[in-house]
Structures are given as C-alpha cells and as structure tokens.
Amino acid sequence: MIQDCLFCGIVAGTVPSVKVAEDDATYAFMDINPASEGHLLVVPKRHSTDLLEISADDLAAVTLAGQRIAKVAVRALGADGVNLLNCCGADAWQTVFHFHLHVIPRYVDKERDRLGMPWVPTPGDREAIAAAGATIAEALG
C-alpha cells in the first residue's frame, strides 16, 4: 500500500468504488469516466507503478481476471466486442500510476460507446519497420 495512491485507496476501501470482483491478488471496479457502457478497471492489490514494473505473477493474475470479467461482461451487457487496454507512462496516456488494465466493452450502438481508434492505419516505411524490429530483436538477444 502506497500512501496517496488512489488505487491503493480503492483496494483498501478508504476510497469508494463500484466493486465488480476481487480475488487474492486482484480487484476490479467501474471506471468513473467510462469510455463505454461497462468500462471497468482491474488492478493488482499489491502496488506496482506500471507495466514495466509489475511482477509476472501479478501481471498474470490481472490479465486472467481481465479475461474472465471481459467474457462475462460481454455476455451480460450484450456487447459486440471488447478492448483490453493498458497505458504505461504519462506519454502513453497513463494518469494513475498504479498498474491497471482497462476492460472496455464495445458496441455497434454508439450511444453506448464513445471510444474511437486513436490512429489511422497507414502503411509505414518498410526500412524503418525492419530497423525497429531488428533493434528490438537484438535487444531481446
């Protein structure tokens, strides 16, 4: 538990939340600024800042809980699809620095869904793609 961490407060119950589910390692609750009907967040109970820091065990637990809840939410809400999203770093839209997975049910009916695709898929420069791929592959060893 980190003092002044909003999601540690939610896990501890000192900050109110609309709880959806919990298990030994994870806690799931509704997002207060939903991108769609049913938008919720899954967090590890143990604090970690982001994707680069979270332990493999907590990441596995959050991801599996996210999948389980996503399956149920899609069926229960009659959604047409679902996005799982994680933001890692302020420049990647992270605003709360306690790791979380967004579970965002998606709908053909746009009255239930405010999410838009954030980029227009356009073919990239082949050499630049190959160079970035080679850099990552080499770093992976």
Ligand code: 5GP
């Ligand atoms: P991020 O931008 O870090 O990926 O996502 C943080 C999410 O936390 C946002 O979608 C935001 O709406 C949500 N959020 C921020 N403050 C609160 C809060 O006090 N309660 C709940 N339930 N969600 C919050």
Ligand code: ZN
């Ligand atoms: Zn925290």
